[in-house]
Amino acid sequence: RGFAFRRKQKIERQYRKLLKKERKVHSQQDDQFTDTYPEHLKHLYLAEEEMLKKRRKAPRAPDDSVSPEENLNKAVESVMNEGKFKKKTSNQKAKEEYEKIKAERARKKE
Template identity: 50%
Template sequence: MAPAKRADAVRAGGAQAPGGPAGRLGFKKRQQQQRTWRANSRHVFSGSVHEGQGFAFQRKQKIQQEYKKLLRKEKKAQISPESQFTERYPEHLKHLYLAEEEMLRRQRKKEKQPLPEEECSTTVKRSWEDTPHPIITPKRNKKKTSNQKAKEEYERVQAKRAAKKQEFEKRKQEREAAQQRYKKKKMEAYKVLSKRTRKGQPDLNLQMEHLLRKIQEKT
Protein backbone atom coordinates (compact mmCIF):
# COMPACT_ATOMS: atom_id res chain seq x y z
CA MET A 1 0.00 0.00 0.00
CA ALA A 2 2.90 2.37 0.62
CA PRO A 3 4.14 2.50 -3.00
CA ALA A 4 0.62 3.18 -4.24
CA LYS A 5 0.21 6.10 -1.81
CA ARG A 6 3.56 7.60 -2.86
CA ALA A 7 2.60 7.36 -6.54
CA ASP A 8 -0.74 9.02 -5.81
CA ALA A 9 1.03 11.83 -4.00
CA VAL A 10 3.39 12.37 -6.94
CA ARG A 11 0.53 12.50 -9.38
CA ALA A 12 -1.53 14.85 -7.22
CA GLY A 13 1.17 17.39 -6.17
CA GLY A 14 3.76 16.87 -8.92
CA ALA A 15 6.58 16.71 -6.28
CA GLN A 16 8.30 14.02 -4.28
CA ALA A 17 7.89 13.32 -0.58
CA PRO A 18 10.01 15.36 1.88
CA GLY A 19 12.18 12.38 2.70
CA GLY A 20 13.25 11.88 -0.97
CA PRO A 21 16.41 13.10 -2.78
CA ALA A 22 14.71 16.24 -4.08
CA GLY A 23 13.84 17.28 -0.53
CA ARG A 24 17.44 16.86 0.61
CA LEU A 25 18.74 19.04 -2.26
CA GLY A 26 16.29 21.83 -1.40
CA PHE A 27 17.40 21.78 2.24
CA LYS A 28 21.07 22.11 1.22
CA LYS A 29 20.28 25.05 -1.05
CA ARG A 30 18.44 26.85 1.74
CA GLN A 31 21.37 26.21 4.08
CA GLN A 32 23.82 27.65 1.55
CA GLN A 33 21.67 30.75 1.09
CA GLN A 34 21.62 31.36 4.85
CA ARG A 35 25.43 31.07 5.13
CA THR A 36 26.31 33.98 2.88
CA TRP A 37 29.87 35.34 3.12
CA ARG A 38 30.23 38.72 4.79
CA ALA A 39 33.25 40.97 4.64
CA ASN A 40 35.13 41.61 7.86
CA SER A 41 33.88 44.97 9.15
CA ARG A 42 37.11 45.61 11.06
CA HIS A 43 39.27 45.15 7.98
CA VAL A 44 38.46 48.53 6.43
CA PHE A 45 41.63 49.19 4.38
CA SER A 46 43.79 46.89 2.33
CA GLY A 47 46.68 45.44 4.30
CA SER A 48 47.39 45.46 8.03
CA VAL A 49 50.25 45.47 10.52
CA HIS A 50 50.77 41.73 10.08
CA GLU A 51 50.34 41.71 6.29
CA GLY A 52 52.36 44.86 5.66
CA GLN A 53 51.88 47.43 2.87
CA GLY A 54 48.66 48.78 4.29
CA PHE A 55 46.80 52.01 3.58
CA ALA A 56 49.49 54.26 5.11
CA PHE A 57 52.24 52.60 3.08
CA GLN A 58 50.24 52.94 -0.17
CA ARG A 59 49.54 56.59 0.58
CA LYS A 60 53.26 57.17 1.21
CA GLN A 61 54.14 55.53 -2.11
CA LYS A 62 51.59 57.68 -3.92
CA ILE A 63 53.02 60.88 -2.38
CA GLN A 64 56.54 59.81 -3.37
CA GLN A 65 55.43 59.21 -6.95
CA GLU A 66 53.80 62.65 -7.14
CA TYR A 67 56.95 64.26 -5.73
CA LYS A 68 59.14 62.50 -8.30
CA LYS A 69 56.82 63.67 -11.09
CA LEU A 70 57.18 67.27 -9.92
CA LEU A 71 60.97 66.94 -9.82
CA ARG A 72 61.02 65.60 -13.37
CA LYS A 73 58.86 68.51 -14.56
CA GLU A 74 61.15 71.04 -12.85
CA LYS A 75 64.24 69.48 -14.46
CA LYS A 76 62.62 69.73 -17.88
CA ALA A 77 61.65 73.36 -17.27
CA GLN A 78 65.15 74.40 -16.22
CA ILE A 79 67.33 76.01 -18.87
CA SER A 80 71.12 76.25 -18.76
CA PRO A 81 72.46 79.81 -18.00
CA GLU A 82 74.80 79.73 -21.02
CA SER A 83 71.94 79.44 -23.48
CA GLN A 84 69.97 82.37 -22.05
CA PHE A 85 71.69 84.95 -24.30
CA THR A 86 71.75 82.86 -27.48
CA GLU A 87 68.71 80.61 -27.65
CA ARG A 88 65.97 82.77 -26.13
CA TYR A 89 66.52 85.80 -28.34
CA PRO A 90 64.76 85.85 -31.72
CA GLU A 91 66.84 85.23 -34.81
CA HIS A 92 66.49 88.76 -36.24
CA LEU A 93 67.87 90.33 -32.99
CA LYS A 94 70.42 87.69 -32.04
CA HIS A 95 73.37 89.36 -33.82
CA LEU A 96 72.70 92.68 -32.06
CA TYR A 97 72.83 91.15 -28.60
CA LEU A 98 76.00 89.21 -29.44
CA ALA A 99 77.70 92.36 -30.77
CA GLU A 100 76.74 94.30 -27.64
CA GLU A 101 78.13 91.53 -25.46
CA GLU A 102 81.43 91.57 -27.39
CA MET A 103 81.68 95.37 -27.04
CA LEU A 104 81.14 95.18 -23.27
CA ARG A 105 83.80 92.49 -23.00
CA ARG A 106 86.35 94.72 -24.81
CA GLN A 107 85.51 97.67 -22.59
CA ARG A 108 86.16 95.57 -19.48
CA LYS A 109 89.55 94.50 -20.87
CA LYS A 110 90.52 98.15 -21.51
CA GLU A 111 89.49 99.16 -18.00
CA LYS A 112 91.63 96.41 -16.49
CA GLN A 113 94.79 97.53 -18.35
CA PRO A 114 97.03 99.87 -16.21
CA LEU A 115 97.60 103.42 -17.49
CA PRO A 116 100.78 105.57 -17.07
CA GLU A 117 100.85 108.10 -14.20
CA GLU A 118 100.39 111.24 -16.36
CA GLU A 119 97.45 109.81 -18.28
CA CYS A 120 95.89 108.58 -15.06
CA SER A 121 96.15 112.03 -13.46
CA THR A 122 94.67 113.80 -16.51
CA THR A 123 91.86 111.27 -16.89
CA VAL A 124 91.03 111.52 -13.20
CA LYS A 125 90.92 115.34 -13.38
CA ARG A 126 88.69 115.32 -16.45
CA SER A 127 86.37 112.72 -15.02
CA TRP A 128 86.19 114.69 -11.75
CA GLU A 129 85.33 117.92 -13.61
CA ASP A 130 82.84 116.30 -15.99
CA THR A 131 80.92 114.11 -13.59
CA PRO A 132 78.35 115.83 -11.34
CA HIS A 133 79.07 115.34 -7.66
CA PRO A 134 76.08 113.88 -5.84
CA ILE A 135 75.02 115.15 -2.46
CA ILE A 136 76.26 112.79 0.22
CA THR A 137 73.47 111.70 2.50
CA PRO A 138 73.98 109.73 5.69
CA LYS A 139 73.18 106.07 5.18
CA ARG A 140 70.56 104.47 7.27
CA ASN A 141 71.65 101.87 9.72
CA LYS A 142 71.10 98.51 8.14
CA LYS A 143 69.50 95.80 10.16
CA LYS A 144 72.04 93.44 11.64
CA THR A 145 71.96 89.83 10.64
CA SER A 146 71.67 86.99 13.12
CA ASN A 147 75.35 86.16 12.58
CA GLN A 148 76.43 89.73 13.42
CA LYS A 149 74.20 89.79 16.50
CA ALA A 150 75.65 86.47 17.68
CA LYS A 151 79.20 87.74 17.12
CA GLU A 152 78.54 90.94 19.11
CA GLU A 153 76.94 88.94 21.91
CA TYR A 154 79.95 86.60 21.99
CA GLU A 155 82.40 89.54 22.14
CA ARG A 156 80.38 91.17 24.93
CA VAL A 157 80.37 87.96 26.98
CA GLN A 158 84.12 87.49 26.42
CA ALA A 159 84.84 91.08 27.54
CA LYS A 160 82.67 90.58 30.63
CA ARG A 161 84.51 87.37 31.49
CA ALA A 162 87.91 89.03 30.99
CA ALA A 163 86.89 91.90 33.34
CA LYS A 164 85.70 89.41 35.97
CA LYS A 165 88.93 87.43 35.66
CA GLN A 166 91.04 90.59 36.02
CA GLU A 167 89.09 91.64 39.11
CA PHE A 168 89.50 88.16 40.60
CA GLU A 169 93.27 88.25 40.03
CA LYS A 170 93.48 91.71 41.64
CA ARG A 171 91.56 90.55 44.72
CA LYS A 172 93.73 87.46 44.94
CA GLN A 173 96.93 89.55 44.90
CA GLU A 174 95.53 91.88 47.57
CA ARG A 175 94.55 88.92 49.74
CA GLU A 176 97.98 87.32 49.39
CA ALA A 177 99.70 90.62 50.25
CA ALA A 178 97.48 91.02 53.35
CA GLN A 179 98.27 87.45 54.44
CA GLN A 180 101.99 88.10 54.05
CA ARG A 181 101.77 91.29 56.16
CA TYR A 182 99.78 89.45 58.82
CA LYS A 183 102.34 86.60 58.93
CA LYS A 184 105.20 89.11 59.15
CA LYS A 185 103.57 90.86 62.12
CA LYS A 186 102.94 87.52 63.81
CA MET A 187 106.57 86.51 63.39
CA GLU A 188 107.77 89.85 64.80
CA ALA A 189 105.44 89.49 67.79
CA TYR A 190 106.57 85.89 68.32
CA LYS A 191 110.25 86.90 68.24
CA VAL A 192 109.64 89.69 70.79
CA LEU A 193 107.56 87.53 73.13
CA SER A 194 109.88 84.52 72.88
CA LYS A 195 112.98 86.43 74.03
CA ARG A 196 114.19 85.58 77.53
CA THR A 197 116.69 86.85 80.03
CA ARG A 198 119.93 85.15 81.04
CA LYS A 199 118.09 83.35 83.82
CA GLY A 200 115.57 81.91 81.30
CA GLN A 201 112.67 84.11 82.33
CA PRO A 202 110.58 86.11 79.76
CA ASP A 203 111.81 89.65 79.10
CA LEU A 204 109.01 91.81 80.53
CA ASN A 205 110.52 95.06 79.27
CA LEU A 206 110.29 93.96 75.62
CA GLN A 207 106.76 92.67 76.15
CA MET A 208 105.65 95.99 77.64
CA GLU A 209 107.20 97.88 74.71
CA HIS A 210 105.35 95.60 72.28
CA LEU A 211 102.02 96.22 74.05
CA LEU A 212 102.59 99.99 74.05
CA ARG A 213 103.32 99.92 70.32
CA LYS A 214 100.08 98.01 69.68
CA ILE A 215 98.04 100.52 71.69
CA GLN A 216 99.61 103.43 69.81
CA GLU A 217 98.83 101.83 66.42
CA LYS A 218 95.18 101.36 67.39
CA THR A 219 94.77 104.92 68.66
Protein backbone atom coordinates (compact mmCIF):
# COMPACT_ATOMS: atom_id res chain seq x y z
CA ARG A 1 0.00 0.00 0.00
CA GLY A 2 2.11 2.80 -1.30
CA PHE A 3 1.58 6.44 -2.10
CA ALA A 4 -0.78 5.68 -5.01
CA PHE A 5 -3.22 3.89 -2.72
CA ARG A 6 -3.19 6.79 -0.24
CA ARG A 7 -3.72 9.27 -3.08
CA LYS A 8 -6.65 7.20 -4.34
CA GLN A 9 -8.21 7.14 -0.88
CA LYS A 10 -7.78 10.91 -0.54
CA ILE A 11 -9.48 11.51 -3.88
CA GLU A 12 -12.34 9.18 -2.93
CA ARG A 13 -12.85 11.07 0.34
CA GLN A 14 -12.90 14.40 -1.49
CA TYR A 15 -15.43 13.04 -3.97
CA ARG A 16 -17.73 11.74 -1.24
CA LYS A 17 -17.44 15.09 0.51
CA LEU A 18 -18.42 16.89 -2.69
CA LEU A 19 -21.41 14.59 -3.24
CA LYS A 20 -22.54 15.22 0.33
CA LYS A 21 -22.36 18.99 -0.20
CA GLU A 22 -24.35 18.72 -3.44
CA ARG A 23 -27.08 16.71 -1.69
CA LYS A 24 -27.37 19.41 0.96
CA VAL A 25 -27.63 22.13 -1.71
CA HIS A 26 -30.34 20.25 -3.61
CA SER A 27 -32.38 19.64 -0.48
CA GLN A 28 -32.17 23.33 0.40
CA GLN A 29 -33.23 24.31 -3.11
CA ASP A 30 -36.26 22.02 -2.91
CA ASP A 31 -37.43 23.59 0.34
CA GLN A 32 -36.55 27.14 -0.62
CA PHE A 33 -39.77 28.20 -2.34
CA THR A 34 -42.53 26.24 -0.65
CA ASP A 35 -44.16 28.86 1.57
CA THR A 36 -43.19 32.08 -0.22
CA TYR A 37 -45.58 31.78 -3.16
CA PRO A 38 -48.36 34.35 -3.61
CA GLU A 39 -51.66 32.59 -2.97
CA HIS A 40 -53.18 33.33 -6.38
CA LEU A 41 -50.13 31.84 -8.19
CA LYS A 42 -49.20 29.09 -5.75
CA HIS A 43 -50.68 26.25 -7.82
CA LEU A 44 -48.59 27.26 -10.87
CA TYR A 45 -45.33 27.35 -8.94
CA LEU A 46 -46.03 24.02 -7.27
CA ALA A 47 -46.87 22.36 -10.60
CA GLU A 48 -43.65 23.67 -12.14
CA GLU A 49 -41.63 22.49 -9.15
CA GLU A 50 -43.07 18.97 -9.47
CA MET A 51 -42.29 18.95 -13.17
CA LEU A 52 -38.66 19.89 -12.49
CA LYS A 53 -38.36 17.18 -9.83
CA LYS A 54 -39.67 14.57 -12.28
CA ARG A 55 -37.18 15.68 -14.92
CA ARG A 56 -34.30 15.37 -12.47
CA LYS A 57 -35.34 11.90 -11.31
CA ALA A 58 -36.50 10.34 -14.59
CA PRO A 59 -33.79 8.92 -16.85
CA ARG A 60 -33.88 10.25 -20.35
CA ALA A 61 -35.33 7.68 -22.71
CA PRO A 62 -35.10 7.89 -26.48
CA ASP A 63 -38.29 8.91 -28.20
CA ASP A 64 -39.91 5.71 -29.53
CA SER A 65 -42.38 7.56 -31.75
CA VAL A 66 -39.58 8.78 -34.05
CA SER A 67 -38.34 6.32 -36.65
CA PRO A 68 -34.64 5.41 -36.76
CA GLU A 69 -34.33 6.96 -40.21
CA GLU A 70 -35.61 10.31 -38.90
CA ASN A 71 -33.08 10.12 -36.07
CA LEU A 72 -30.40 9.41 -38.64
CA ASN A 73 -31.45 12.40 -40.73
CA LYS A 74 -31.39 14.64 -37.65
CA ALA A 75 -27.93 13.41 -36.77
CA VAL A 76 -26.65 14.10 -40.28
CA GLU A 77 -28.22 17.59 -40.25
CA SER A 78 -26.64 18.39 -36.89
CA VAL A 79 -23.25 17.28 -38.20
CA MET A 80 -23.78 19.44 -41.29
CA ASN A 81 -24.74 22.46 -39.16
CA GLU A 82 -21.70 22.02 -36.94
CA GLY A 83 -19.54 21.85 -40.04
CA LYS A 84 -20.56 25.35 -41.05
CA PHE A 85 -18.93 26.78 -37.96
CA LYS A 86 -15.97 24.46 -37.45
CA LYS A 87 -13.68 22.48 -39.68
CA LYS A 88 -14.43 18.78 -39.53
CA THR A 89 -11.89 16.32 -38.31
CA SER A 90 -11.16 13.21 -40.31
CA ASN A 91 -13.15 11.17 -37.80
CA GLN A 92 -16.19 13.43 -38.20
CA LYS A 93 -15.93 13.19 -42.00
CA ALA A 94 -15.75 9.41 -41.81
CA LYS A 95 -18.78 9.28 -39.51
CA GLU A 96 -20.74 11.53 -41.86
CA GLU A 97 -19.89 9.35 -44.86
CA TYR A 98 -20.87 6.25 -42.90
CA GLU A 99 -24.21 7.81 -41.95
CA LYS A 100 -24.91 8.69 -45.60
CA ILE A 101 -24.09 5.16 -46.76
CA LYS A 102 -26.25 3.71 -43.99
CA ALA A 103 -29.17 5.96 -45.02
CA GLU A 104 -28.81 4.92 -48.67
CA ARG A 105 -28.83 1.25 -47.72
CA ALA A 106 -31.96 1.76 -45.63
CA ARG A 107 -33.69 3.47 -48.58
CA LYS A 108 -32.71 0.62 -50.90
CA LYS A 109 -34.09 -1.93 -48.43
CA GLU A 110 -37.43 -0.11 -48.33
